Amino acid sequence: MDRLTRSLADFARFVEQLDRRGCSLVSxxxxxxxxxxxxRLTLNVLLSFAQFERDAAAERIRDKIAASKRKGLWMGGNLPLEYDPPKDPLKVCVP
Structure with a gap:
């Protein structure tokens, strides 16, 4: 169910459109x-958990990137001024 829509509001609109056409969603x-x-209750519970999982995963990724930046790790993209690109970006140097 987590692949069906990105938010509960989108899915509610989707179900309303099905209702207007006299259709229902059966899994x-x-x-x-x-x-x-x-x-409908079962579906809303499933969608709530799916949205929670997506939000939790996004939060973990943001936290991991922020922690890496605080450690001074290069996160890719353009380098700040006066920094040279790494000679071998796949090789990790630990001081």
């Missing part, structure tokens, strides 16, 4: 059907 691998109230 073959997970037990929910959007035509029932219990199916």
């Amino acid at each position: 073959l691998t997970q037990a929910f059907n959007t035509s029932t109230s219990m199916g």
Whole structure:
């Protein structure tokens, strides 16, 4: 379910469009059907966890990049002025 949409709001709009057309979302691998109230509840719980996982992963990545920058590690991209590019960027030098 985490691949279906990026946010709960997007998915809510998607389900509303299905309802207007008289359709419902049925999963073959997970037990929910959007035509029932219990199916909608199950789907919203699954989507909430999927969004939480995406947000947590993004936060971990931001924290890791910030920690690497605080250590003075080069994170790629353009070098600051007066710095020479590493001779071998794949070789890690630890002082």
